Amino acid sequence: MKRLLETINSLDRRYIFLFIGLAVSLPLFFPIGIKFTVTHPVQGFYNTIEKVPNGSKILMSCDYDPGSAPELYPMTISALEQMFKKDLKVVITCLWPAGPPLVEKALAHVTPQYHKQPGIDYVNLGFKEGREVVMVSMGASIPNTFPTDYQGKPVSQIPIMQGVTNFKDVAMIVNISAGYPGTKEWVQQVQSRYQIDLVAGCTAVSAPEFYPYYQTGQLKGLLGGMKGAAEYEKLVGFKGLGTRGMDAQSISHLTVFLFILIGNLAYFALRFWKGKASR
Amino acid sequence: MRKEVPLIITFLAGTFFIADYFIPHSGFSKMAESVNGWTIIVIAFSYILGVANVARVNLDQIQKGSKDKFYKIILLVCLFFMSIAGIVWGIQGGSVFDWFFLNVYYPMQSTMFALLAFYIASAAFRAFRIRSIQAALLAITAVLVMIGRVPVGEAIWKDFSIFSEWIMNVPQLAGKRAILIGAALGAISTGLKVIAGLERTHLGQD
Amino acid sequence: MNIETLGIWLGAFFTLCILSFLYKDNPFYKLAEHVFVGISAGYGVALEFQNVFLPNLWNPLTKEGKLIMLVPFVLGVLLFTRFVAKISWLSRWSIGLLIGIYSGIAIIGFGSGDLVAQIHGNLLPLWGGNDLLTLFNNWILTVGLVTCLIYFFFSKEHKGSFGILARVGIYFLMLSFGASFGYTVMSRMSLLIGRFYFLYGDWLHILPQ
Numbered sequence: 001m002k003r004l005l006e007t008i009n010s011l012d013r014r015y016i017f018l019f020i021g022l023a024v025s026l027p028l029f030f031p032i033g034i035k036f037t038v039t040h041p042v043q044g045f046y047n048t049i050e051k052v053p054n055g056s057k058i059l060m061s062c063d064y065d066p067g068s069a070p071e072l073y074p075m076t077i078s079a080l081e082q083m084f085k086k087d088l089k090v091v092i093t094c095l096w097p098a099g100p101p102l103v104e105k106a107l108a109h110v111t112p113q114y115h116k117q118p119g120i121d122y123v124n125l126g127f128k129e130g131r132e133v134v135m136v137s138m139g140a141s142i143p144n145t146f147p148t149d150y151q152g153k154p155v156s157q158i159p160i161m162q163g164v165t166n167f168k169d170v171a172m173i174v175n176i177s178a179g180y181p182g183t184k185e186w187v188q189q190v191q192s193r194y195q196i197d198l199v200a201g202c203t204a205v206s207a208p209e210f211y212p213y214y215q216t217g218q219l220k221g222l223l224g225g226m227k228g229a230a231e232y233e234k235l236v237g238f239k240g241l242g243t244r245g246m247d248a249q250s251i252s253h254l255t256v257f258l259f260i261l262i263g264n265l266a267y268f269a270l271r272f273w274k275g276k277a278s279r
Numbered sequence: 280m281r282k283e284v285p286l287i288i289t290f291l292a293g294t295f296f297i298a299d300y301f302i303p304h305s306g307f308s309k310m311a312e313s314v315n316g317w318t319i320i321v322i323a324f325s326y327i328l329g330v331a332n333v334a335r336v337n338l339d340q341i342q343k344g345s346k347d348k349f350y351k352i353i354l355l356v357c358l359f360f361m362s363i364a365g366i367v368w369g370i371q372g373g374s375v376f377d378w379f380f381l382n383v384y385y386p387m388q389s390t391m392f393a394l395l396a397f398y399i400a401s402a403a404f405r406a407f408r409i410r411s412i413q414a415a416l417l418a419i420t421a422v423l424v425m426i427g428r429v430p431v432g433e434a435i436w437k438d439f440s441i442f443s444e445w446i447m448n449v450p451q452l453a454g455k456r457a458i459l460i461g462a463a464l465g466a467i468s469t470g471l472k473v474i475a476g477l478e479r480t481h482l483g484q485d
Numbered sequence: 486m487n488i489e490t491l492g493i494w495l496g497a498f499f500t501l502c503i504l505s506f507l508y509k510d511n512p513f514y515k516l517a518e519h520v521f522v523g524i525s526a527g528y529g530v531a532l533e534f535q536n537v538f539l540p541n542l543w544n545p546l547t548k549e550g551k552l553i554m555l556v557p558f559v560l561g562v563l564l565f566t567r568f569v570a571k572i573s574w575l576s577r578w579s580i581g582l583l584i585g586i587y588s589g590i591a592i593i594g595f596g597s598g599d600l601v602a603q604i605h606g607n608l609l610p611l612w613g614g615n616d617l618l619t620l621f622n623n624w625i626l627t628v629g630l631v632t633c634l635i636y637f638f639f640s641k642e643h644k645g646s647f648g649i650l651a652r653v654g655i656y657f658l659m660l661s662f663g664a665s666f667g668y669t670v671m672s673r674m675s676l677l678i679g680r681f682y683f684l685y686g687d688w689l690h691i692l693p694q
Contacts, residue, residue, distance in 0.1 A: 016405075020677070024396070028681060034430035035434075036440070039440065066384065066388040066389045067389060067391065067676070068676070069389060070680070097528070097529050097533075101370075101381065127537075129533060130315075130322045131322075132590050132594065133322070140315065145315075145319070146540075147540040148539075188597070188599060189598070204671040204675065207668055208451060208455055208664050209459070211448060212459055215452060216605070217606075218598070225671050225672055225675055241679065241682060244682070245679070246429065248681075249430075249671065252396075252678075253429050253431070254426070255400070257422050259400055259403045259404035262404070263407060264407070264409050281574040281577070285581030289584050289585035291585065293589040293592075295589065296589030299589075300597075318557075319537065321560045321583060323537040324562070325583070326533055327533060330527075331568075333526055334526075335568070350515055353519050353520060355523065356523065357520050357527060358523040360523075361526075361530075362527040362534075366531050370531055370535050376531060380524075382491075382496045383495060383499060383521075384524050384525055386680075388521065390499070391521070393676040394506065395673045397507055399670055413655060416663060417659045417662050420666075424668065428668070429671070445622075446660070448622075449622045453628075454629060454633055456607060456630050457630050457633030457654070457658070458661070460599065462595075462599070463596070463603070467596055471588075474592075482577050482580070482581070
């Protein structure tokens with residue numbers, strides 16, 4: 001028994017890696033399909049976009065990179081699906097360098113089924129360096145901050161940008177962010193200055209620190225991590241990576257819980273054993 | 280004057296942008312808008328400075344004949360190739376630049392972050408020890424949130440999701456709000472110290 | 486093999502190279518790591534050129550004749566004086582400008598967006614009304630915030646009743662950190678799910694539909 005406890009306590013971490021690999025892989029091959037309910041922050045995200053009159057313009061800021069894509073890319077797809085279903089015009093910006101190609105990929109995925117035209121129904125304005133300074137600059141003039149779109153076409157020649165000067169000319173802001181710059185900066189620099197409706201999708205790592213913003217109403221909705229993406233997909237009405245990943249998420253969480261439990265049980269049992277032996 | 284001029288620039292820039300928030304005068308706002316535009320350009324130059332430094336350090340190591348010379352050469356070849364591909368052939372969808380982003384950059388960055396899943400599980404098993412009341416509180420909350428936030432939690436107890444949402448919306452929120460307020464006070468005081476010239480570490484040594 | 490399939494195989498190769506680090510450091514991982522650093526640095530240079538220099542600096546300067554844009558150009562070039570020891574002090578002008586602007590913006594952002602709004606958000610009714618659960622939650626939020634802030638006050642020794650309140654604050658902070666840990670686990674697992682989905686689905690096509 002003592003040998004077993006010592007083995008558990010000093011287990012090579014590569015065995016742990018193997019368990020986690022299996023915990024994530026097996027549910028992808030053998031889906032269980034456990035049902036889940038939608039939480040209030042996600043419902044708030046959905047409702048806020050739903051309330052915007054059809055045909056209005058929305059600013060969407062995709063502030064993430066491939067490192068967070070499994071959580072945030074499904075949110076981007078679902079948000080575009082909801083907005084295009086309502087015939088909303090989407091102006092997209094990126095404050096992370098690796099954002100624009102991911103936006104192009106998402107647009108290529110969603111726009112064909114809704115027959116949306118670039119420059120008329122949506123535009124990808126690309127990336128601008130400067131973080132909070134870009135947000136403050138957009139508050140003065142979006143065309144001066146983004147003189148061209150991602151492809152290099154002047155915004156003065158893009159129909160959707162006609163009449164869009166600053167945040168007052170968009171109905172709301174949808175922010176999908178992985179960290180800094182992101183939701184926190186949008187709340188601090190834009191929402192607090194211009195009192196515009198702001199909803200955010202973020203990684204699960206940063207979600208807990210945005211609940212205070214949701215409680216004060218600075219954020220009208222919040223999607224946290226892949227679970228948030230899955231709940232949002234359920235509301236929008238399609239099954240994407242968020243939903244497909246939920247079984248693997250469930251099993252991997254149970255596995256981590258078992259690791260914590262077994263690790264502590266083994267540790268305390270060994271301590272008790274050694275204490276007993278020394279007496 | 281080597282430190283005094285930058286400190287004066289810092290003071291003027293900082294107070295200007297604080298004043299911009301409170302002064303609705305259109306002339307003032309136009310000036311602030313221009314300076315904002317300049318900042319975007321200067322920051323972009325600072326990014327290029329960082330990349331130039333990476334190139335310089337690796338070139339140095341290649342010249343000194345370090346043991347990872349082969350990998351440094353690969354690094355520089357990739358750096359120059361990607362820069363030239365984007366500058367000369369463009370960055371639009373379907374370009375060479377875009378292809379390398381989607382098939383080289385994207386998989387590698389995603390995988391680097393995915394490795395963290397293995398390490399967090401390993402840390403949970405080997406280092407997470409409940410040795411005090413505080414650690415027990417942390418562990419219990421972590422487990423309740425971890426299980427409650429995934430579908431299996433609702434399969435175990437149908438109100439698990441509601442309970443974990445309550446944890447996020449009430450006790451957890453109180454702690455996070457305190458951290459937010461504390462961090463805000465710290466950021467404001469640090470910002471004021473920088474603008475007033477009391478904090479000069481950003482200027483480096485003489 | 487078309488270009489798209491080649492891209493997927495290349496992505497899978499580099500994914501497996503990075504994952505091989507879990508066993509131990511090896512030449513494949515080193516190769517992937519250096520390719521990644523080179524590609525990402527080059528990506529940034531091209532993006533800054535196409536998305537910032539051309540539209541925000543070059544075009545206004547050359548096509549619109551805005552000579553004032555020479556100011557940010559000179560400030561940007563001054564940053565490179567860091568490479569020459571004798572004139573590296575010139576880079577402080579640009580750095581001073583950036584630091585000043587960000588400090589000013591941060592003071593406003595943290596002040597209005599965090600400090601005032603969050604304190605306002607916690608001024609909640611502690612009695613009255615019919616909803617007992619809301620009243621209970623309001624008490625938890627108020628007591629939690631106050632005790633946590635008391636814990637952060639290190640100018641007074643945490644003894645006596647002040648110490649007891651600080652200890653309650655620690656317990657609330659532990660609840661917060663526990664919730665953060667739970668969400669962090671969720672985040673990390675999601676990233677791995679995404680990668681395995683690519684390997685099994687997009688590359689090997691062995692996932693059930």
